[in-house]
Amino acid sequence: VSAPEPAAPSRWEALAREAAGRGAGLAPTDAGVALLVFELAGALHALPVERVREIVRVRPVTPVPRVPAEVLGVTSLRGEIVQVIDLRRRLGLAAASLGRDSRVVVVGGERGAAGLLVDGVREVLFAGGADLLAPTAEARAVEALYRRGDRFVSVLDLDRLLDFDAAR
Amino acid sequence: MAKRRTGKRAGGRAEREFVSEAEDILERMRRELADLSDARSAGRAVDPELVNCLFRSAHSLKGLAGMFGLDPVHDLAHRLEDVLDGLRLGRIALEAPALGAIEAASALFAELLGDVGDPEALRGHGAAVATLLERIAAVQAAPGAQAPAPATPGVDPALLRALTEYEEHRLRENLARGRALAVVEAGFELASFEEGLAELSDALREVGELIATLPAPGESSGTGIQFSLLVASDCSAAELAELVGERAEVRMATPAASGPTPAGAPVAPAAGRETPETESLQSISESVRVDIRKLDELMNLVGELVVARGALGELVGRLLSDPATGRAGGDLARIHRDIERRLRELQHAVLDVRMVPLRQLFEKVSRVVRKLRNELGKDVRLDLRGAETELDKFLVEEIADPLMHVVRNALDHALESPEERRAVGKEAQGTIRLAAFQRGNHVVIEVSDDGRGIDVRALRERAEALGLLRPGEVVPDEDLLDLVFTPGISTRAQVSETSGRGVGMDVVRHNLGRLGGAVEVDSKPGVGTTVSMTLPITLAIVQSLIVGVGEQRFAIPLTSVQETLLLEESAIQHSEGRAILNLRGEVLPVRWLRRELGLPEGAAPARLHLVVAGVGESRLGLLVDRLEGQRDTVVKPIQGPLAALRGIAGATELPGQGAVLVLDVAALLADALGWREAA
Numbered sequence A: 001v002s003a004p005e006p007a008a009p010s011r012w013e014a015l016a017r018e019a020a021g022r023g024a025g026l027a028p029t030d031a032g033v034a035l036l037v038f039e040l041a042g043a044l045h046a047l048p049v050e051r052v053r054e055i056v057r058v059r060p061v062t063p064v065p066r067v068p069a070e071v072l073g074v075t076s077l078r079g080e081i082v083q084v085i086d087l088r089r090r091l092g093l094a095a096a097s098l099g100r101d102s103r104v105v106v107v108g109g110e111r112g113a114a115g116l117l118v119d120g121v122r123e124v125l126f127a128g129g130a131d132l133l134a135p136t137a138e139a140r141a142v143e144a145l146y147r148r149g150d151r152f153v154s155v156l157d158l159d160r161l162l163d164f165d166a167a168r
Numbered sequence B: 001m002a003k004r005r006t007g008k009r010a011g012g013r014a015e016r017e018f019v020s021e022a023e024d025i026l027e028r029m030r031r032e033l034a035d036l037s038d039a040r041s042a043g044r045a046v047d048p049e050l051v052n053c054l055f056r057s058a059h060s061l062k063g064l065a066g067m068f069g070l071d072p073v074h075d076l077a078h079r080l081e082d083v084l085d086g087l088r089l090g091r092i093a094l095e096a097p098a099l100g101a102i103e104a105a106s107a108l109f110a111e112l113l114g115d116v117g118d119p120e121a122l123r124g125h126g127a128a129v130a131t132l133l134e135r136i137a138a139v140q141a142a143p144g145a146q147a148p149a150p151a152t153p154g155v156d157p158a159l160l161r162a163l164t165e166y167e168e169h170r171l172r173e174n175l176a177r178g179r180a181l182a183v184v185e186a187g188f189e190l191a192s193f194e195e196g197l198a199e200l201s202d203a204l205r206e207v208g209e210l211i212a213t214l215p216a217p218g219e220s221s222g223t224g225i226q227f228s229l230l231v232a233s234d235c236s237a238a239e240l241a242e243l244v245g246e247r248a249e250v251r252m253a254t255p256a257a258s259g260p261t262p263a264g265a266p267v268a269p270a271a272g273r274e275t276p277e278t279e280s281l282q283s284i285s286e287s288v289r290v291d292i293r294k295l296d297e298l299m300n301l302v303g304e305l306v307v308a309r310g311a312l313g314e315l316v317g318r319l320l321s322d323p324a325t326g327r328a329g330g331d332l333a334r335i336h337r338d339i340e341r342r343l344r345e346l347q348h349a350v351l352d353v354r355m356v357p358l359r360q361l362f363e364k365v366s367r368v369v370r371k372l373r374n375e376l377g378k379d380v381r382l383d384l385r386g387a388e389t390e391l392d393k394f395l396v397e398e399i400a401d402p403l404m405h406v407v408r409n410a411l412d413h414a415l416e417s418p419e420e421r422r423a424v425g426k427e428a429q430g431t432i433r434l435a436a437f438q439r440g441n442h443v444v445i446e447v448s449d450d451g452r453g454i455d456v457r458a459l460r461e462r463a464e465a466l467g468l469l470r471p472g473e474v475v476p477d478e479d480l481l482d483l484v485f486t487p488g489i490s491t492r493a494q495v496s497e498t499s500g501r502g503v504g505m506d507v508v509r510h511n512l513g514r515l516g517g518a519v520e521v522d523s524k525p526g527v528g529t530t531v532s533m534t535l536p537i538t539l540a541i542v543q544s545l546i547v548g549v550g551e552q553r554f555a556i557p558l559t560s561v562q563e564t565l566l567l568e569e570s571a572i573q574h575s576e577g578r579a580i581l582n583l584r585g586e587v588l589p590v591r592w593l594r595r596e597l598g599l600p601e602g603a604a605p606a607r608l609h610l611v612v613a614g615v616g617e618s619r620l621g622l623l624v625d626r627l628e629g630q631r632d633t634v635v636k637p638i639q640g641p642l643a644a645l646r647g648i649a650g651a652t653e654l655p656g657q658g659a660v661l662v663l664d665v666a667a668l669l670a671d672a673l674g675w676r677e678a679a
Helices: A009-022 A158-162 B013-041 B048-068 B071-088 B096-114 B119-124 B126-141 B157-161 B165-176 B190-207 B237-247 B292-321 B323-354 B359-376 B393-414 B418-423 B456-465 B477-485 B505-514 B665-677
Strands: A032-040 A043-048 A052-057 A071-077 A080-086 A103-109 A112-118 A120-128 A142-148 A151-156 B180-189 B208-215 B224-233 B248-254 B355-357 B380-385 B390-392 B430-439 B442-449 B518-524 B528-536 B542-549 B552-557 B561-568 B573-575 B578-583 B586-592 B607-615 B618-624 B626-633 B648-654 B658-663
Touching: A032 A103, A032 A112, A032 A151, A071 A112, A071 B648, A071 B658, A080 B648, A103 A120, A103 A158, A151 A158, B013 B048, B013 B096, B013 B359, B048 B071, B071 B096, B071 B126, B096 B126, B165 B180, B165 B208, B165 B224, B180 B190, B180 B237, B190 B208, B190 B224, B190 B237, B237 B248, B292 B323, B292 B393, B292 B626, B292 B648, B323 B355, B355 B359, B355 B393, B359 B380, B359 B393, B359 B430, B390 B393, B393 B430, B393 B442, B393 B505, B393 B528, B456 B477, B477 B505, B477 B518, B505 B518, B505 B528, B505 B665, B542 B607, B542 B618, B552 B626, B552 B648, B561 B618, B586 B665, B607 B626, B607 B665, B618 B665, B626 B648
Parallel strands: A043 A151, A080 A112, B380 B430, B552 B658, B586 B618
Antiparallel strands: A032 A043, A032 A120, A052 A103, A071 A080, A103 A112, A142 A151, B180 B224, B180 B248, B208 B224, B355 B390, B430 B442, B442 B528, B518 B528, B542 B552, B542 B626, B561 B607, B573 B578, B578 B586, B607 B618, B648 B658
């Protein structure tokens, strides 16, 4: 199975929304999985599209006292209050600096929705099973490495990312 | 905290509706079953209508399960219906084997309903269903308690032949109990007979059981219709004649058996009006079943309207304050006032829909108590008061586990065995009183027992062993009692199955605090213990005080704000390095909200704003930089990976300010004051 042509950047938002809405068509199969690819500190990372609810522009975040630094605070998403996580810090990278491309990827987790701050969203692609490789031994939140041409995309394990209890 | 329901009930809409309706039926069945066994154990005559009701409930459940294709429930309900039919027709004796099977079935129904939507788990109950079906078959195979048909010489044989099997059974039952049988004959105008017949029937049911109503053959003319009513009662012919007056003629068929009816057996009036055969398809009640999630949505919408209204109010204020726009502002202010008034009405109406009486919860508790008192060998009377007190449906569900825990504690630990009670000169039967009442914007639920009371000395030893108290430290009794809410303090070494492992009063306090409530305990050795749980009536829309600390704003629910003060810094005194205030002669502990929340230090303002927060009996003064007024707030749960945000109850949205955190005052109090003063 070969990956289709990557979607044009202008279309990613529509694609992501469509995929998140329907789910079924892009649900993980033996053949592969649909991924939302985004950038963190210059490296490509990805999450399964079926876990992505929506992608929104960065909005005001209310800080919450006495929480780990990677939790930026809470924000209101059309009446729902969700925590926003700095994904860079969550992965042990330098804290994010907000840019024009910064976005919040809203995902569905065990305890409701959560917002993940990323440096920029790049594309939605379909990763064939053959191109998904096991991560390096010391990988903590990376579930697989997707071979995209000559670059690797780190496919993140969302549940592990959102499991703050285990980390403590 | 209008927490959204998630998880367990994730099934489809049809599934949820099925489960919710089935649970209602099951609830009804249990109530009927409890009444039945109460009547039996008290030696009272069992109201035949109770068995009929149970039969109808089983029938409804069967129909519902059949429609939904839930075979185990359907099969079980079907066989149960057979048993109940046997009971009401007297083919099966109303005794322990049959009642036990029905009770077992209702318990199994509950388990099956809990697993709807999980085929794997449902299959897992297969063996239990099969066993129960066998047990039911055994009950059905046992010889019935059919009394031989007694002689009824005074009744027209044609009338007897017209009786249904059920009516025959009731006739036999009544004669066996020695009641007098009368035939009441009445004629009515054809045009209005229904009304007249219903009146007469009601009058007769007041004094006895109306076994059958049959149209009488013969004299019916073109405009009239005759009925024969077969009535069993303890009345004489004269008494019945007086009762029916001119409406009908009374003929005694068999007189009452000599002597009184069995000891103290009151006449059990038949409650229902219609028999299953004539049950109307039209539903009797005018109520509508609504999924609580729909109410949550409605509440959220109203909440957002309230927030939008707030923004409108601010605009009105701005327009009014500018001479150039004052006129328009005045017009808008009138419209705004009108909207505000209607909105408040809407808000009350929606809140009102969410309110339910505590009765169902109390009934659940009494069911558990009934079950446990046998297991624990304790003789206890449950005294329920204020079951009509209303509380938000969401809170009723949230309070169920804590309440059950407290009641189990009372039953398991507090109440002595009948022998112990007699030995200390108490009545052998203990009493647990469950009382609910409204106090302002709160509902208080009290669980009191007349048991042995909390052993303060054991509590003290335990606290010293845990290092919470220095040996010999002088502490007032009420503070010692408050130690029961400390994790790990349980004075009971062994883990009892009833009260469970690892769940203590500290969890009860935590859960109530999360809901903006409080729990307190009072106990006297040898006299008893009272646990009071205080809850806000609703969490859906609350008035909050908005306070500012540095750059940030926080909302404090007004239910936990007692007053606000403006202070000079010099008014703050210190004791052991802790800030206190002389508040009209009383000591008020004081904390800086900024420090409690671990926010960065900022420039201290010249004058301090103090919010006196209180939950239950405890008070704490919170110093803040600014007071920004009161607002209607919809407190929403915070979603995301961090489960517990200590000191934060949720968040609310304010116009132009995004999300504002709502403080969990109970948790702040507990943190700031430590175990000794925490509430």
